[in-house]
Amino acid sequence: MVDTGVDRQQAPCPWSETERLAVLRSYAVLDTPPEPAFDDICKIAAHVCRAPVAVVTLIEDTRQFFKAEIGLGLRETPLDGSVCKHAMLQHDLLMVPDTTEDPRFACNPLVTGAPPLRFFAGVPLRSAEGLPLGTLCVLDHAPRPDGLGAGQAEVLQALSRQVMTQLEHRRLLAVLAQREAELERVQEIAGVGGLEVDLRDGFRNRRSPQYLRIHGLPPEAAQESHEAWVRRIHPEDREATERHFKDAIRNGDRDYRAEYRIIRPSDGEVRWIAAIAQIERDADGRAARLIGAHRDITQRRAGEEARELLTRELSHRIKNIFAVVGGLAAVTARGNAAAQDYAEGFLKRLQALARAHDYVRPHGPVAESQTVQGLLRTLLAPYADQGRERIAIAGDDAEIGEQAATALALIVHEQATNAVKYGALSATGGRVEIHSRREGAALSLLWRERGGPTVPGQPQRRGFGSLMVARSTVGQLGGTIQHDWASEGLTMRITMPIENLAR
Structure with a gap:
């Protein structure tokens, strides 16, 4: 069906403008650079319809963005007087034989400018959800009383479907990219054991099989109590770890991180655990659920301890050098009364520098x-x-x-x-x-x-x-x-x- 420019009585829209804009933006196409696939559609439309101008336009809330255009030279224009914002609401092709005779468009700068756009034919672009996004249209600088031929109109409608195919393909690729990113994240945390804690019901837990393997637990321990987890923590870390967990629950935190040692019940081995979790809260801010993951970081901590041992050894050697230099200064000043005051001051400075070295050394033994x-x-x-x-x-x-x-x-x-x-x-x-x-x-x-x-x-x-x-x-x-x-x-x-x- 062809609309020749006269407004018809429209049924109430089954969608809101907010919904329409959300769907339009889900394609992530606004303000993107030209792409050959869309440009080729415009070229074919202009050639078949023998029109100097062809446009793929997407209608946002205050402007129309031209994803592709032939013969127009613009990437966007304001919506005031836009023909496309009317065309996208039609059920089929909208043709305006002479835009200067249509009160909706007569004041449009593209109609009144030089050269003027006197003829318009556009097909609405609709999403898979049935919401209008914009149009594929052709325009001419001269009026066309007879509009488009039947074959031309049919091709224009077919090309509009190709535009939507390209847009749906783009949206599908975006979804796939997101899924791939999620998959990469899962691969990144391979070997991590997941857990879920219902914080409203006695700290009952659910744990993944990998979690149970990390902690050396049997399958029936998947729902062990909070107290059982606490008993498994190494005695030297237990009090601080449990306090940190309870503080996170009580203080309204949403992120929880901790590192501590456990003693595995299965073999008695001491393992280092890195825990990370999100705390979900209800409307009143009460902790409702914790979703997290545990990773065995025993090897990493062993490497850190080895580096710390090396650092301490290096620090010890440096302090020995300070001691040797100080001894040489003392020996040099011995028997020389004039040099003794100088040597005493020099030794005090040397000792202070040694203390400074201890202060900035990683994990240095400073009291404050x-x-x-x-x-x-x-x-x-x-x-x-x-x-x-x-x-x-x-x-x-x-x-x-x-x-x-x-x-x-x-x-x-x-x-x-x-x-x-x-x-x-x-x-x-x-x-x-x-x-x-x-x-x-x-x-x-x-x-x-x-x-x-x-x-x-x-x-x-x-x-x-x-x-x-x-x-x-x-x-x-x-x-x-x-x-x-x-x-x-x-x-x-x-x-x-x-x-x-x-x-």
Whole structure:
């Protein structure tokens, strides 16, 4: 059936505009570049219908996007005065012999522009769900009182079905890609045992066969109690692991992660377990269900322990080197009263550097938690002058991880060394003030030197140390660094994201 441009009484739509737009967007085709498959359909439509313009158009809420076009030169236009938004609502082909005589389209810029589009013929594009998405249409710069021939109309309708075949193929490929991604994820976690816990009904669990194999459990243990799981945890890890689990339930967490040891009932072996889960909650926020997975990470933990042993051995050797250097200094100063004071100060600095090495060493034996200010005090202790407060540290504090501690240590050592050689600490009354301040998601560290020699200005050449400070700040801490070479003393500001400091 052909509509010649006169609106007919329409039955109420069985779909909403929200539903239509959701289906349109499910094809993931809007704003995509031209593709030969759609371009070829336009070429055939233009050739068969002897029309200078052919378009595959998709109707969004405020615009029409041209997935393919011949002779138009546009990728999209506003919906105001659009012929296609009317054509897509028809049951069949819509033909408008002269657009200037149709009040719906007479004011359309494409109709009134140069050259004008005076003839329109379009077939609606409908999804598999029956929702209209747009049109395949041909247009001419001259009116066509006789419209399209029967053969031309039939070909245009057949080509519209080919457009939908291409769109459905695209949507199917997207679904397949998603399924493939899910399959890759499953393959990635191969060997992982799944579990489901009903948190509303006495902690009853359901476990997969792989979970049972990891834990050394028989098939009948698939629904063992929460208490049975707790008893299987290694005694040294049991209290902390159960507390962490209950805190996650009580505190409203939705993600749960833990690593702990178990003793397998089947053979008595101690195995390390990595647990990861999502906690589902009801409308009131109460924990309803936990879905998760367990992985045996015993080999990984063994490797980590081996690396830690190697690190401790290396640290021990480095501290022995400190001891040897200190011994040589003491022997050299023996019997030389003038050198004894110097040697004593040198030994104190050497001991402080050894403590700094312990602080930044992974899993180092420090009494206090690793924080920015704790690291600064440890690193700068060697530069104190016989009890005088030449270095003041104040302000906000933040936890610091192994990677960030190493980078910040390099920066602070370089600044302190320069202060001793050329800056405030090279003079008797010189002083360094360090103030840290939280600024949103960042920590700003201000290094300020006063009482030292007059600063001649910014150095003309950047040495290795300056380059190392800049690269450590930007590359390892993800921060920024600023220098003010005022005559009364250097001021340096380093700003670092707090989340990077925790690494």
